[in-house]
Amino acid sequence: MIEEGRFFVPGPTEVRPEVLDAMRRPMIFHRTPEMEALMERAMRRLGMVFGTGRTVHVISGSGTAAMELAVRSGTLRRVLAVVHGDFGERFARMAESCGREVVRLTCEPGDVVPLDRVREALAGGGFDAVTVTHSETAVGVLADVEGIARIARESGECLVLVDAVSSAGGAPIAMDAWGVDCVVSASQKALAVPPGLGFAAASARLLERARVARDRGTYLDLLRYEEFAARWQSPTTPAIPLLYALDVQMEAIEREGLVTRFERHRAMAAACADWIDRAAGQGAPVQIVAKAGHRSPTVTAIRSAAAPAILAGMRAEGFTLGGGQAPIAGNSFRIGHMGDHSVPGVRRLLDALERVLRTL
Ligand code: PMP
Numbered sequence: 001m002i003e004e005g006r007f008f009v010p011g012p013t014e015v016r017p018e019v020l021d022a023m024r025r026p027m028i029f030h031r032t033p034e035m036e037a038l039m040e041r042a043m044r045r046l047g048m049v050f051g052t053g054r055t056v057h058v059i060s061g062s063g064t065a066a067m068e069l070a071v072r073s074g075t076l077r078r079v080l081a082v083v084h085g086d087f088g089e090r091f092a093r094m095a096e097s098c099g100r101e102v103v104r105l106t107c108e109p110g111d112v113v114p115l116d117r118v119r120e121a122l123a124g125g126g127f128d129a130v131t132v133t134h135s136e137t138a139v140g141v142l143a144d145v146e147g148i149a150r151i152a153r154e155s156g157e158c159l160v161l162v163d164a165v166s167s168a169g170g171a172p173i174a175m176d177a178w179g180v181d182c183v184v185s186a187s188q189k190a191l192a193v194p195p196g197l198g199f200a201a202a203s204a205r206l207l208e209r210a211r212v213a214r215d216r217g218t219y220l221d222l223l224r225y226e227e228f229a230a231r232w233q234s235p236t237t238p239a240i241p242l243l244y245a246l247d248v249q250m251e252a253i254e255r256e257g258l259v260t261r262f263e264r265h266r267a268m269a270a271a272c273a274d275w276i277d278r279a280a281g282q283g284a285p286v287q288i289v290a291k292a293g294h295r296s297p298t299v300t301a302i303r304s305a306a307a308p309a310i311l312a313g314m315r316a317e318g319f320t321l322g323g324g325q326a327p328i329a330g331n332s333f334r335i336g337h338m339g340d341h342s343v344p345g346v347r348r349l350l351d352a353l354e355r356v357l358r359t360l
Helices: 017-022 033-050 063-074 086-097 115-123 145-154 204-212 222-229 240-256 258-281 307-316 343-359
Strands: 056-060 078-083 101-106 129-133 159-163 182-186 197-202 299-303 320-323 332-336
Touching: 017 240, 033 056, 033 182, 033 197, 033 240, 056 063, 056 222, 056 240, 063 086, 063 129, 063 159, 063 182, 063 197, 063 204, 063 222, 078 086, 078 115, 086 101, 086 129, 086 159, 101 115, 115 145, 129 145, 145 159, 159 204, 197 204, 197 222, 197 240, 204 222, 240 258, 258 299, 258 343, 307 320, 307 332, 307 343
Parallel strands: 078 101, 078 129, 129 159, 159 182
Antiparallel strands: 056 197, 182 197, 299 332, 320 332
């Protein structure tokens, strides 16, 4: 665990030296039993994180690549997009750029789209899939994926595609139990591996859909990933150094245990939220964007007219935080408390934030 973290961007997050060092190992040929063993370990361990017995594909590309795989293989004509912020919007725009018709369900920043609105929209019928961002990194909101999936399953053919880029490894995900058809994620967030790997798991229903999807493309063709995964390989030359890093980190995650890891994330988020709420109560110009009860355990977005001065002050204190993101870009900042960060580390950050707020 990192006790004296300084880098609290909501992805990429701080990576431990041991994980970085793993990337210095010599290359191996990717069509060998050695690589297959490495890939098998990665896929199996990611399956635990995703809560699935399905294969979790490892894509050499960032999280957005995995999102595009989900859209191209999982949708044909019409998509319902639950949009809680910038990344929900990215899913929606991606579907549009792939020629799909998209209906958006939106809400005020920090709020969540009520399940009744999802039910109502789906009752209109005709949607191939619903897209949703589990942890909306732009505003720090955690969506009720289980609830949305339950409603989508009631309405028959509609698949559920989930962006878990900033939740996987930091919040519980139960892909199979929730009836989710696709979970995608990436290496650089709560899994605390350097950026460059995308992950995607597909249900049997999604594979059926992919077989009739006409624009799966080549690089992100889910069916090619499935074909190669049958022998623990990837269709193209994988980012081998990142797989080394992933191997070391997934072993550490297994050692920590997912329950302990999720509890640590919950505790970091609570430490952050309690402190900000208390500061706000004492008149400091800070306010948590996400409503209580809908907060992500991995990222806290804070609304503040003083955001630029706070970010600069924190930089002077040696801490890097995340800037604000649409739709509240200019007047907010974000703390990424994910990956291998710790509660003592978050407290150090909050001590520095207190000093910065006093100077305002
Ligand atoms: N979705 C979410 C929720 C994210 O936080 C991010 C990255 N900030 C992405 C998608 C895109 O991931 P990447 O930058 O790895 O393509």
